[in-house]
Amino acid sequence: MRQPASAAPMIEARDLKTHFRVGGGVFTALAGQKPQVARALDGVDLTIRAGEVVGLVGESGCGKSTLGMTLVRMVEPTGGEILHDGQPITGIAGARLKAYRARAQIIFQDPYSSLNPRLTVGRIVGEALQIHGIGTRADRTERMRDALRKVRLPPEEFEDRFPSDLSGGQRQRVAIARGLVLDPSFIVADEPVSMLDVSVQAGVLELLDELSRNLGLAVLYISHDIATVGYICDRVAVMYLGRVVEEGPVRTILRHPKHPYTQRLMAAIPNVDPLVRRPRVVLEGDVPSPLNVPAGCRFVTRCPYAQEICRRAEPDLLREGDGRTARCHLYGALAGTPVAAEAAKDAAAIAA
Amino acid sequence: MADATETDFDRRLNLKPPVRLTVEGLRVIYRTRRGPFQAVDGISFEVEPGTVLGLVGESGCGKSTVVKALMRLLPDGTRIEGRVLLDGQDLLAMDKRALRRVRWNKVALITQSAMNALDPVIRVGDQIVESIRAHEAVDRATAWRRAETLFRLVGLPAHRLNEFPHQFSGGMRQRAVIAMALSLNAGLLLADEPTTALDPIMQDQIMSRIRGIQELLHRSMILVTHDIGLVAENCDMVAVMYAGQIIEKGPVAEVLVKPRHPYTIGLHNAFPRMPEEGEARPPLISIAGGLPNLLNPPPGCRFAPRCPFATERCRVETPPLRELEPGHSAACHYAERAEDFRRLGLLPETWAVKEAAA
Numbered sequence: 001m002r003q004p005a006s007a008a009p010m011i012e013a014r015d016l017k018t019h020f021r022v023g024g025g026v027f028t029a030l031a032g033q034k035p036q037v038a039r040a041l042d043g044v045d046l047t048i049r050a051g052e053v054v055g056l057v058g059e060s061g062c063g064k065s066t067l068g069m070t071l072v073r074m075v076e077p078t079g080g081e082i083l084h085d086g087q088p089i090t091g092i093a094g095a096r097l098k099a100y101r102a103r104a105q106i107i108f109q110d111p112y113s114s115l116n117p118r119l120t121v122g123r124i125v126g127e128a129l130q131i132h133g134i135g136t137r138a139d140r141t142e143r144m145r146d147a148l149r150k151v152r153l154p155p156e157e158f159e160d161r162f163p164s165d166l167s168g169g170q171r172q173r174v175a176i177a178r179g180l181v182l183d184p185s186f187i188v189a190d191e192p193v194s195m196l197d198v199s200v201q202a203g204v205l206e207l208l209d210e211l212s213r214n215l216g217l218a219v220l221y222i223s224h225d226i227a228t229v230g231y232i233c234d235r236v237a238v239m240y241l242g243r244v245v246e247e248g249p250v251r252t253i254l255r256h257p258k259h260p261y262t263q264r265l266m267a268a269i270p271n272v273d274p275l276v277r278r279p280r281v282v283l284e285g286d287v288p289s290p291l292n293v294p295a296g297c298r299f300v301t302r303c304p305y306a307q308e309i310c311r312r313a314e315p316d317l318l319r320e321g322d323g324r325t326a327r328c329h330l331y332g333a334l335a336g337t338p339v340a341a342e343a344a345k346d347a348a349a350i351a352a
Numbered sequence: 353m354a355d356a357t358e359t360d361f362d363r364r365l366n367l368k369p370p371v372r373l374t375v376e377g378l379r380v381i382y383r384t385r386r387g388p389f390q391a392v393d394g395i396s397f398e399v400e401p402g403t404v405l406g407l408v409g410e411s412g413c414g415k416s417t418v419v420k421a422l423m424r425l426l427p428d429g430t431r432i433e434g435r436v437l438l439d440g441q442d443l444l445a446m447d448k449r450a451l452r453r454v455r456w457n458k459v460a461l462i463t464q465s466a467m468n469a470l471d472p473v474i475r476v477g478d479q480i481v482e483s484i485r486a487h488e489a490v491d492r493a494t495a496w497r498r499a500e501t502l503f504r505l506v507g508l509p510a511h512r513l514n515e516f517p518h519q520f521s522g523g524m525r526q527r528a529v530i531a532m533a534l535s536l537n538a539g540l541l542l543a544d545e546p547t548t549a550l551d552p553i554m555q556d557q558i559m560s561r562i563r564g565i566q567e568l569l570h571r572s573m574i575l576v577t578h579d580i581g582l583v584a585e586n587c588d589m590v591a592v593m594y595a596g597q598i599i600e601k602g603p604v605a606e607v608l609v610k611p612r613h614p615y616t617i618g619l620h621n622a623f624p625r626m627p628e629e630g631e632a633r634p635p636l637i638s639i640a641g642g643l644p645n646l647l648n649p650p651p652g653c654r655f656a657p658r659c660p661f662a663t664e665r666c667r668v669e670t671p672p673l674r675e676l677e678p679g680h681s682a683a684c685h686y687a688e689r690a691e692d693f694r695r696l697g698l699l700p701e702t703w704a705v706k707e708a709a710a
Contacts, residue, residue: 058551059551059552059554060522060551167642197410197411198410198578198580198622199619199622199639200638200639200640202622202624202637202638203638205624205636206636224552226552226626227623228624231625231626231633231636254626264553267556268552268553268555269552269556270559270582270585271581272584272620272623272625273608273609274583274585274605274608275605280560282556282557284507284557286523
């Protein structure tokens, strides 16, 4: 982990909501049914500063990718606000939206399908400059080469090659170079190493880390590989069913999680040391459907400590002394009760 | 599985012994348009009855080909050499009829793509019943009772047998595939990346199920994975594959704690570990370069082009897999220097020497 960035927020989500209408077709309408609403993002608050890498973790279907796509405006939010460098970008359109898209980039999971197989590496990386009408042809070539150098692919060796000649790690570097060529201030990296072999993952992770630091980039690193999150992130946000349930400095959260969900998420990770036996804390059941979010706390259907209040009221994000926030009644309305003591005892056992 | 609802059929299946698997000099050569492709190049290993062997390696190392060979599921025209002995019976020498008796009865496969392993238009229960009745002369009601037993075993409510695969979540579908693989209580289970596409909580649920069942029923098992953490927690023995060969094998507690082969050392150190609070981040290494071309494998050690410790000898002379300690073997000319390699292998500089943008 690096020194905490003290810069101003680069990207900020405030009570951000993205709801999708499901089954809103003709037949539903003819049958007189109301289309259902999937609450993929349901009030997310998140801040990423310049030069900071923030991890986003959670189970499949919790809304991680929707948050990434909403922040770069690939998906329209249905409520709340996004601020970029202090400027609201939620309602913008046209030229202003195009300008924002140059500043906010996204890198996808699969470097085998995200690069056009018929274009050379140079064209792939330089294409965005042309689309945004930046500089002369010579300027554009120079900027393209510069981007390739930043990801440690020597342009003289790589600019004329095709994606099919490259390894997975090299392809992902090309995808990163394409993201960098427009000098963005914010990058979403959605599972950027999960398709790569372990032996080449490290190179891509180190690169993201270095770029963030050297170029002052705000990075949202989305992954369900918590070990890599612990490795490159400054802060981490844990999502459950469309909301952030715990957020804070990465080691505080991952080593001493407070939310019962984060505790179980951490307890599910296998230990690479065969001589260490981790305690088994199995979280049964699936994440409820975003079409049918439980009343009260979202985690109530799977939480071993759920009380009456948890079924009635959704807890607020509570600010703790150690720079973290957690959304759980155990640290608010239920603090000091026997169930909170029981939870603390379990947490100590899991962490040991 | 000793519960009140157990049928005579269940009891009979429960008596099946675990299989002893002995693989000797297995070689698999795919026929491609550009010539013969040596996916698996003369590997040997053994699975003791009731134990779990982890087969680890990265994409293209041949681990999934090994599994396909053990089920005889390779495309026509593929050349297979060597012997695959199930309790002494050579699977590779069997005719089609003998093979049908062995598949699912003695060897069963848990695939990685639970999505594709189930037929979307047939109820899950009917699919399990069908696979049971294809091998055992039992009536439908008995087979259905068996399917109910299996669903309980993997933690699914029996009434969901009446549903179609699309009504299941990803984790439930994977559990249904496990139930199907267990349907005849085969003595050897092959689990090919059973949790790869799943998130950590689902992965943990599924792995604790598989492990619990393996222990309860005392089955032999091969777990194919690229995740060292899963091997550390679930396996007794491990074989590490690289470019179609086993380059190191032995007890998990030996191989993962004191690896002898530079590739195993590198793979181990490439796994990110979360630092303790206040502790500096441990360096993370990456192994530059890629697999050699198996259409025309180079002489010498196949890892030599990526190995920071390789010498001229490694590029010429193929190192044999040799036993260094009882049960622990490695294919490296310099395995005796492993202690130095382990120390140097922790430093990214060691691996950076060969860096040409991996």
